[in-house]
Ligand SMILES: Nc1ncnc2c1ncn2[C@@H]1O[C@H](COP(=O)(O)OP(=O)(O)OP(=O)(O)O)[C@@H](O)[C@H]1O
């Protein structure tokens with residue numbers, strides 16, 4: 376029987392064989408043989424039918440496999456497509472982030488440059504003013520300018536934190552000095568409000584040296600204590616510090632600022648730590664501010680490995696606390712903390728010493744000339760990098776103050792070229808710039824500058840830096 380042929384159905388076959396058997400009577404052995412043959416035929420037919428069923432299943436399986444292969448191919452294509460879409464979205468987000476960062480650093484620069492002029496001119500006028508009323512007016516103008524600068528700094532800080540660009544700058548510092556400075560900086564506001572201010576510092580802590588970002592720690596303390604003074608009409612503000620936990624390489628410190636002020640309703644305790652949130656945001660509110668202080672504190676505290684919170688009720692004063700993890704392993708040689716009158720020391724020790732200012736902005740030139748001349752130093756001015764290099768070739772300046780953004784050759788490139796000039800490898804170069812992001816500071820140091828000072832120039836900081844680097848000559 377041909378296995379390829381269509382199998383006849385079993386019943387008619389059986390019937391035909393039985394009819395044959397009945398029509399021709401045979402011997403018993405023939406009859407058995409015929410029956411066996413008949414059974415074999417039936418069995419073969421059954422096998423053929425099974426074979427056909429198997430072939431059908433195989434065809435179905437092949438079809439299913441083809442479907443699966445097609446599905447897999449389309450899924451792979453979709454994955455490739457989706458990956459490309461995600462990569463494009465990521466590129467767009469990165470580009471947006473980059474343009475946000477560069478917008479911020481440009482804005483920071485553009486805002487700081489005129490502020491440098493405003494504050495600088497006030498500082499120069501204060502140095503020259505003799506009339507008591509003028510000194511008072513200028514003092515007020517300066518405080519307003521500083522307040523505006525603080526707001527600019529807050530907005531930039533928050534943006535930096537959000538863009539992930541805020542890093543802590545770790546160095547050794549004395550805890551007592553940071554707290555004392557906080558109290559000194561707040562003293563005028565405390566006195567003006569007729570409040571008491573007290574500081575509670577366990578004996579061992581005052582002189583304790585720690586590793587951390589003292590500038591940012593100070594910023595948190597100033598905002599909390601500043602808020603306490605701002606929102607308290609009567610009574611006082613108390614600042615307490617304690618060690619919560621000592622580990623092998625660090626310690627967890629707890630700071631608490633308590634006031635007897637207006638207090639905060641419990642439902643506002645969480646909200647006030649968000650950006651731009653104030654307990655009273657109505658137009659008729661009595662207290663100034665942008666509502667950024669606590670949001671910045673919260674993020675800075677997180678960077679310091681701590682937590683921040685408040686206990687308060689309306690009319691019952693407030694107690695803001697935070698913890699910070701600070702290093703206790705110090706580098707072997709610490710810079711000696713010295714409170715010196717840098718201006719007086721410059722006048723007595725470095726009168727007539729010639730330094731170079733590289734600066735293109737005429738107002739900044741004027742401000743710095745005034746400050747430097749007031750310290751008894753001689754100042755040459757170059758308006759760009761090329762002019763600075765030409766001057767530095769002829770004169771061995773004791774120190775160079777270098778702006779970063781200038782037409783033509785910028786400050787970084789100018790410093791790099793100066794360093795390759797024979798005899799100028801070690802001339803101290805201080806960056807004096809409105810570019811105040813961490814990466815700007817790193818770029819300055821990498822280019823061989825010895826220090827980075829931010830504009831608007833803070834005269835005491837400028838004098839301390841001049842004294843520090845001239846003193847090494
Ligand atoms: N010591 C306090 N007593 C009462 N309310 C406070 C106190 N500290 C903060 N607040 C409330 O929390 C809000 C947010 O404080 P935050 O320091 O973030 O902003 P601000 O002081 O209003 O403005 P900025 O700090 O940006 O100048 C304040 O506006 C105030 O409503």
Ligand SMILES: [Mg+2]
Nearest residue numbers: 598602664668
């Ligand atoms: Mg505040």
